Structures are given as C-alpha cells and as structure tokens.
Amino acid sequence: MIDITDIKLSNAQIAWRAAQDLQDGSYVNLGIGFPEMVAQFQPEGRTVTYHTENGVLGFGEAPPKGEEDWDLINAGKKAVTLKPGTAFFHHADSFAMVRGGHLDLAILGTYQVAQNGDIANWSTGKGGVPAVGGAMDLVHGAKQIAVITDHVTKKGDPKLVETCTMPLTGLGCVTRVYSSLAVVDVTEKGFVLRDKVAAISLEDLQALTGAELHIEGDVADLACPDV
Amino acid sequence: MIDITDIKLSNAQIAWRAAQDLQDGSYVNLGIGFPEMVAQFQPEGRTVTYHTENGVLGFGEAPPKGEEDWDLINAGKKAVTLKPGTAFFHHADSFAMVRGGHLDLAILGTYQVAQNGDIANWSTGKGGVPAVGGAMDLVHGAKQIAVITDHVTKKGDPKLVETCTMPLTGLGCVTRVYSSLAVVDVTEKGFVLRDKVAAISLEDLQALTGAELHIEGDVADLACPDV
C-alpha cells in the first residue's frame, strides 16, 4: 500500500478546494460536520446563500463563544448568526426547497460513493441507533450533489467504489467528489478524474480507488494552499 | 301542487335560522353568494371566526361602498375588512385548513342534496363553461356541512332528493339542511325532520320533498322573525 500520509490534503484543504467551485449567486446546503468548513473558504467577491434544513436561508458565520443564541442554529445544532437578507421558514418549506430542486449545490460527507453516483453516508450498518436526519432528502435535493471525503478509509480501503457495500442513502445522486487526493466527476461512464495531487502517480491513485478512473482531456494539479 | 309562496321563509330568514346554530368559538366558512348572508344574523355574544378560501381568517364585514380595498376580499371577490385577530396565509395553507378538517362548519348553497348526504352544487350539467372553485374541497373540509336552500326549485321540483340527478360535488358530505320550509338532518337512516314552518302540514311537506322525511321525537316550529 502506498503511504499517502504526507501527500494527501488535509480536511481544510479539501474544503478549500470545494469552495473554489462555489458559484456566485448560488444557493448551497453544507452537510453537518466537515462540510460546514467549506463556507470558511468561500472566495472573495462571490455571494453564496447557505440553506440549513431547520429553516434558515442566508445565515452568517458562527458567533463568538458565549454570544450564541440557541434559537438561531444550523442543522448541526451549532449557533449561527443573522445577516442582512436572512429568512426563516418552517421545516416543510425548508424541505420543499431541498426536494423541489431549488438548491444549486449540496456538499456532503460520505462513507462510500459508487461510480454510478450511489452514496452511502448515513449508517455504518453496524447496529447501534439508526439516525438519518436530512441525508436522504438532501441527496435528491440539489441540482449538484458533491461529496468531500478522504480518498480512503482509516484502514486504507477505497471510499470511491464500484458498488457501495454500506447501507445506501440514495441512488445515482452524486455528481462530483472532492477527495484528499483527487477531484472526480461522476458521469455516464463512471468516475472521471479532473484533478489529482501532483505527488501521486495515476497508477497509485487508481490503486487507491475502488473503481476505474477514466481520463478525459487534461488532469489538473490539485494544488491547495496551507489553510 | 301546494302553493308555498306565502308560507315559505325568505332567503334572509333561512340565513337567520342557520345563524342561530352558529357555535361560540367556532370556525366557519360561508359559501359565496347567499350563504354569506348568514354572518349578518350571527347572534350577539358569540364569537365566530370566518374563513375564506383565498387566505383570510377572522375578517370583518363589508366596508362602506367606495372604501373597498380590493386586496382584501373574500372568495366571492367581495371586499371585506380587517378585525383584530385577522390572519393572512397562502392558498395551500387555506385549503389545509379546509381539507384537514379544521373548520367546524361550512354553510353552502346547493342545487340538490340527497338523503345520503350527497350534494350537487357546482354544475347544472347543461353545458356552458364548467367552474368549480372551492366547492369540491369545502364539502370534505368541515366537521359539519350545512346547506341553505329553497325547499324546491323555481319550477317546484324537490331539491331534497333520494338521489342527485345533477353532477355531484361530493358524496355523503351534508349533515344538515336549512330550507325555506324545514330544518332537516342527514343521518344514517336518511332525512330526519327537525323543524318545519307551522303553516305547512307534514303531508304537504313530504309531498314537496323527494325522499322520505323521518320523524324522531318532536318537530319544532320553524319560526323566524321578519328580517
């Protein structure tokens, strides 16, 4: 197995890379946890309006510690803030936005993503208490569904796979993967490699990926600042 | 045929009689046209909150001529007024109130009502332009569906019938009929006579009714003031 410890992107760098693709004027839902980090790297000069499942559109960043208002939280139950233009609405309206295809992009974490766009990100299938939250709605909601993830599990198993082996969240949903080693699109023909970190060879990257990586035209360098 | 010209109630008197049964604290939808008149006779000391399909709850009476605000209308497109406690909402919420069974009572006009509670009040079936409005929603909406109507058509045909011959609005919906000659409940066994105008005999009333009028206990006098 190739040791990628020194060449893979940090979570912050993955979030930074995903943030570079945020479109001006877009409406975006960031999944709870790691995906929330994407907002920190939103490029200057673009207006991105963030949606959260519990009924807020256009909220601002986290307040300083001690100044939280616990009636003003996001889906991860973290405190957020008001911004000019914020709107509140109830949960059915919130998921009308999701299910009705009104979001431009949702960025989610994942356990596995398959070459046909299937995603498994809600349950390890190992017992315990099942909990789904908004995951199964979100994967059908936005025009684009991106995932941000390590390229492999802690044990080194591929997270980009031919077929998900973990319990599915949704079928054929994911359109793009930002991993710690590559940016990959999910297309009709399967995974198409767009960017990879310069320090890894195509062969090694393929070896760490559970399904074929197709090449279409140039593969860009996945270069991220130290964030 | 019995001549009922001099003994039958006027429309205003039918509306007055229906109004006597309005319950304090109830939520009521009055169909467009004749049923709207019921509100004028609401007994003193009772609070009745009126709902209209186009998204207003708790509106007040018509404004003086010349003072209409055409953004503040009822389902009949007549101007109404604000009252303390009025609420506005959109059409889907308005029909959630209707369909969800939140209204206590809807009072509607009708062409025919059958002994099993079927109602035909939206189309004469004679061609022209079909138009249904909220009729088919309202008949399923409220806990009680009352109709106010002449007892017979202009040609003298019964409007309370065994089986509706005109296009149906809904099946088994109507719970009470306030007619120009009687108050009739729709029950498991069919029409049950509650009140009748004193000047008509039971036999004559039955002759003007297209289905059997059952008697359960006393039949009260249908006495109305000159309104």
Place this chain on the structure above:
Amino acid sequence: MDKSLSSLSDAVSHVRDGMTIMIGGFGGSGAPIELIHALIDQRPRGLTVINNNAGNGHVGIAAMIEQDMVQKMICSFPRSSDPRAFTERYLAGKIELEVVPQGTLAERVRAGGAGIPAFFTPASFGTDLAEGKPKEEFDGKMYVRENWLKADVALIKGELGDPHGNLTYRMAARNFSPLMAMAAEKTFAQVSKRVELGDINPEHVVTPGIFVDGLVTVADPQQEEALIQAGARYP
C-alpha cells in the same frame, strides 16, 4: 447579488411561445397587471396559463386571451364577473380548459414546488372531475390521486422585495403567489416597494429569495378590479 431588473419587459422576456406560465392573484387581488401587460406587448403565443380564474373584463389575463396568446387555461373558476373573453373562445372551441378544484389547484402547485409528484385528496371523489384518476381508500374514506403542476415561468406581485428576492405580500393578495414562486423554473415578481437587504424582518419574509429570479419595482400598481370597474381595456 441583486435580482432587480431594470424593466418589466426584461422580466417577461423569458416567456416563449408554447410555455406554461403561472400568474398569481385571485380575481384582482394580487394580479400582477403590469407584468401581464408587459407580456402582452411581447405577444408570445400558444401559452398554457395557470391562475384561479380565466380573466375578467378586458385587462390582465382576459386581455391576453383577447390577443389570442392563450391556448389553454388551467383554473378553478373561469366563470366570475364578465369572463367573456374566455367564454366566447371556449364555446367556439378556440381555447382549452382544465378545471381543477381550488384546493387541489393550490396543492398541485405547491407539490410542483416541493418535489412531490403526486398526492391524495378527498376533493372531487365521486364527481365528474375525478374521472380517469386513480382512487384509493385511507382510513375508511376515499381519495383521488392528483399530480404536481409546474411551470416554465411564474409572474407574481409582491409588496416589499429586497435585492435577494425576499418578498412580502399585501393582505389577501398573497393567495397563490408564494406557491407559484416555488413551482416555476423562473419566477419574476413586480413589487410595490423595493427595500434594502435587511429591511424585511427575517421572520416576516413570506417568499424567501431562493424562489425568485428577478424583480421589478412598480410603485402604485394598478388594481385589476378597479380597472375592470372603470371599463379599461389593454392594449
């Protein structure tokens, strides 16, 4: 991000021949008269129009019909006061009509906006309007299955609008507009007053800006009901 458009004609320029368009309003309350008249100036044809009514007098939707722009009306009540523009063409077989119970119409539009392709309602069960539709019993009561309605463009009228497209509505002028804003590919709103970002209390927003693609300020908008009473005609 500023969704303000410089003119009414910009807003309606997205409407092309053969499109399905939703138009807000219930009678004159909430009817976006200026947007409709700007659309008439551009005269797209073969439109399917979704509104509660089918136009009255000679302005608004009735004027669209008189200009032969409308191929089909989807509405609940095409028979309110002076609907002659529609009635004449309908009886002559020159315009199609789909009559939908008012609550079902509202719910179908909401469903279109909310990504719900079908739902069950008791309305119309046992009537001519339920013919050919799937029926099913739930908890001892019969229901009819209805499908979502979507549109290419929605034209609506708001009261306040901010640069992100957040909207409020004036009194009962709200009616179908928040639903239509959700159900159309593109939604354009005329607003009586444009305000700055932050001027609308976030708790008072009725239509969040995500549902609005463009807005045009029309201060002192015309009221359809008043125009009809005055015998107005467009163009």
Place this chain on the structure above:
Amino acid sequence: MDKSLSSLSDAVSHVRDGMTIMIGGFGGSGAPIELIHALIDQRPRGLTVINNNAGNGHVGIAAMIEQDMVQKMICSFPRSSDPRAFTERYLAGKIELEVVPQGTLAERVRAGGAGIPAFFTPASFGTDLAEGKPKEEFDGKMYVRENWLKADVALIKGELGDPHGNLTYRMAARNFSPLMAMAAEKTFAQVSKRVELGDINPEHVVTPGIFVDGLVTVADPQQEEALIQAGARYP
C-alpha cells in the same frame, strides 16, 4: 374567545396514557421545555412521541424517556449530543423507534394537518428505509409513497400569542411547530409573550389561531441547550 389557559398543567392535562404527541423544536431551538416538564409532573405513560430528535441530556424529551413515559419515538435523528436516555433504552429493547428522513417527517406531519393521506417523495428510494413501501416512477425518477402523521396532542413553543391563538415564532425556533399545530387534534402552545388581539400584524401571523387550542404564557422560557450545557436534570 380567549384561548389563554391559567397554567401549564391545564395545557398538558389533555395528554392521556397511550396517546401520540408531537413536540415542537429542533434540538433546543423551539423546544417547549416548560410544557414538557409540566407533562412529566403528570407522568402519562405509553406515549408515542414525534420530534426531530430523541432527547438530549436529562431534560425535556430525554427526561420523559428517563421517567419511562415513552413507548415509541418517531424521529429523524435520535443520535445528537448525549442522547443516552434514549440510547440505553433502545439498545435494551425497551423503547421502539421509527426513523424517518427529516424532510419526509416534516411533510408527513404537514400532510396530516392538510388532509393529505399519502404522497410521493424521492427521499429514501433504494434504501433500507423504503423497504415495504409502495414505489412508483414519475417523469423517469423513482419515488416512495409515504403516509400522513397525526397526533392527539401537540406541544409547541411560540414567541407571541394572542387570545385567538395566532402565533409567531422566534427565529429558527419555528422549525416543526407550525406543522405540528396543524396535525394534532389539540394543540397547546407556550408563548413567551401574550399580546392583545390585533397586536400581531395579520401579515406576520405564522400559525393562525384555528390550529391552536390553548396557550400559556411562559415569560423568559428556559432554553434546552443551555440547560443541557449546565447539566440540568428534571425533575
């Protein structure tokens, strides 16, 4: 007509053993802590509770579970911070769980309130949570059929409330409460401020009074999140 109640215990006295109750809130935001604690004082048993979560710490719904009042939870996410009251009983087979995707949960509650017995959603298609449910294709995409959810009683928290029961909500504390108010046979709201009839602008009403059966004023309500962080425990 004045729907004000004199005490929290009046409001919760309608809850009987074996009932299904909806409780507003998303985490601590909008959780009607005082109503829940008043309910705990009365200790009805065998309840089915519908909420987004399954309680955290030792207050609110978690405290109900600790008092063995809850037979079943219907929720989307029973695994937020410190859910141990639920988790222990669930793993011991002492409490039932129905996990519902969050958007489906919201829509099922709305459907219950709106008289829609069933609807189709794409959420959960192809997953374990769709097992045994009817599926159907619309416009080339697969959907799952879901049924309405109703309750005997809803307990919610509003910001302003007037004598007719018209309510507003504070910021994101709105979440499920307007839907639950529609879907329950009886809805009781604690409000942070009782105002006079007419004090709420009719355009700003979020839950019209028709959906509310009783309200109790709880000025300066406790915030569940703060209680949990402080390690509070009820009773």
